Amino acid sequence: MMKKTALILALAAVSPVGWAQSSVNIYGILDGGVSYTTGIAGGTRKQVVSGIMDGSRFGLRGNEDLGGGYRALFLMENRLELDTGSNSNLPVSGGTFLPDRWGKQSAIFTPTAFTAPAGPTQQALIGTASAVLGGVLQSATDQLGAALSAGSFGVNIGNTRFWDRQAYVGLVTPFGGILAGRQYTPAYELNAAFDTMGTQSSLAAGQVAAVPAVIDIRQDNALQYRIQQGGLSASLMAAAGEGSTSQGRFYGAMAMYKTDAYGVGVGINTKQNELGERSLRTITLGASAKIGPGTLSFLYNDISNPNPAGISRLLGNLRGALQGGITSGAIAAAINARVPGGQGAFMASQINVNNLVNDYKSAFVQDAAAFSIGYRATFGPHTVYTAFNRLNDKTRFNGDTDSYGVVYTYALSKRTDLNFVATHFDNKAGGQAAPGQAGFLGGFTRAPGVDSNNLAMGIRHRF
Known part of the structure; x- marks a missing residue:
């Protein structure tokens, strides 16, 4: 969540008004x-x-007058957490706390319609199949959410780069500035x-x-x-x-x-x-x-x-968990263990994996x-x-x-x-x-x- 002060410094570095000589300055904010x-x-x-x-930070910026309206410049800016001395925070x-949108299966996934052979156990079979699928989805959501929160919630989490805020070099010309870097x-x-x-x-x-x-x-x-x-x-x-x-x-x-x-x-x-x-x-x-x-x-x-970036692996993991439970017969066995009639395999075959994966994607x-x-x-x-x-x-x-x-x-x-x-x-x-x-x-x-x-x-x- 970068601040206007740093933007002003960056803009000043590429403005048409040049400094009279080469310089390297240390700057920063402690807040x-x-x-x-x-x-x-x-x-x-x-x-x-x-x-x-x-955001607390310190940085280095440099400028060299090359003459004729040309200048070379650079800027490197570090993130600093004043309360801990680190460069990341939660x-x-x-x-690890997930909002319902990403962590609660009943909020994420739309109901899956099951049908069942006519008979006295029909409603029980449908209810059991829905409950089993809900448990599978919540378990998968818990695992996916743990992976998501570990790398996504916070600032600079799991990142060892020192110059997290900015790092670039550039050339200012009479026709504009060209900058390369973060x-x-x-x-x-x-x-x-x-x-x-x-x-x-x-x-x-x-x-x-x-x-x-x-x-x-x-x-x-x-x-x-x-x-x-x-x-x-x-x-x-x-x-x-x-x-x-x-x-x-x-x-x-x-x-x-x-x-x-x-x-x-x-x-x-x-x-x-x-x-x-x-x-x-x-x-x-x-x-x-x-x-x-x-x-x-x-x-x-x-x-x-x-099409949110960075979630293709999570979507693939969800697809694998659902398909694995169907092909291995684990979902069918869980249904049969709770309702007699041997219809677990039939109910498992009705699970629409694509729809459920798209439900998870829609949360992002x-x-x-x-x-x-x-x-x-x-x-x-x-x-x-x-x-x-x-x-x-x-x-x-x-x-x-x-x-x-x-x-x-x-x-x-x-x-x-x-x-x-x-x-x-x-x-x-x-x-x-x-x-x-x-x-x-x-x-x-x-x-x-x-x-x-x-x-x-x-x-x-x-x-």
């Missing part, structure tokens, strides 16, 4: 405090955290520019749609061409999958124009999964205007992900719209933010979530500030999102429809 979150399984969570407003709800994506850059919170705190627009993520924040193996002239910024990005087991090729583009008075922008990210199928696509629109003492901002994202499919509107005003050392965010989930799970709240920042100096956050998450129907902060995910509430509140306060220092 820590305490957080209080309700609605989580196991009760209220009170914790010392890293990254209330901005969500507030823990690394970078922020174009549509995410637009989100950071038009999110009232600038992706800071639990009130940030992306918090209501963090898991599964509705936008790709960064890309490995990325090449980017960008221009920046006055208030105009634009970029094109392409990234290769390079045999990744989690995703394929990626493309993105954005253009925005921002002044002190107003701003507008449009962006798109789209990628393929590891099988070459069209996966997550995010189309972003943003606008802002100076009104009164502050700035009003609006952000809209159209989200579509018909995304079809949603997200929007945010908010206002930010600064009065001397005081900055006040307020925002309303909504995720409209159009899938069968109906995981709608709203969030709203207020954030107050008091600047002790140009580098150091105190921050206070109050955010409410209103989960509708299948919604189960919990608030995180800038440096970590919130995860999930204890059940669908359960609301969550977050109170946090901390200190941030930039160097």
Whole structure:
């Protein structure tokens, strides 16, 4: 959940205004405090955290003036968890707790229709077959969910890369900049520019749609061409999958124009999964205007992900478990053990494996719209933010979530500030999102429809 500060640093590095000589600078942010979150399984969570407003980090950036309007540059940025000293963390709800959407077979799988030979045991046979299949599906779901949570829930989990946030090298020319390496994506850059919170705190627009993520924040193996002239910024990005087991090729583009008075922008990210199928696509629109003492901002994202990346192995494992139980006769034997009549093999033959695998896949499919509107005003050392965010989930799970709240920042100096956050998450129907902060995910509430509140306060220092 990367922060606007780092984006500004990256943009400054490729702006047309060059430095007079070569330079290498160390920079960073240390942001820590305490957080209080309700609605989580196991009760209220009170914790010392890293990254209330901005994810803690340190980095190196360099710039060399080559003359004639040409510059070489680089940037390497490390993730730092201030509370533990590590470079990874788990969500507030823990690394193994699964929402109903991924962990409860009765929520994931649609009923399978069984028929049975006429007779007094017909209803008992159908009920038993359904119960046996339900047990098989829950067992498979438990195993698949354990594999999913081990590698997916949290930030930088199971990842040994030191420069997790960014790592790229580039050349700036009179005709634009070319960057190569791990970078922020174009549509995410637009989100950071038009999110009232600038992706800071639990009130940030992306918090209501963090898991599964509705936008790709960064890309490995990325090449980017960008221009920046006055208030105009634009970029094109392409990234290769390079045999990744989690995703394929990626493309993105954005253009925005921002002044002190107003701003507008449009962006798109789209990628393929590891099988070459069209996966997550995010189309972003943003606008802002100076009104009164502050700035009003609006952000809209159209989200579509018909073929989620990184789950082909999970789908294959589910298919194997179901087919294995049918071909080995294990499901038939379980039915026959509970209802006489020897109809277990017939009932097992009616199980539609393809439909059940597609049910599991649909738990990861995304079809949603997200929007945010908010206002930010600064009065001397005081900055006040307020925002309303909504995720409209159009899938069968109906995981709608709203969030709203207020954030107050008091600047002790140009580098150091105190921050206070109050955010409410209103989960509708299948919604189960919990608030995180800038440096970590919130995860999930204890059940669908359960609301969550977050109170946090901390200190941030930039160097």
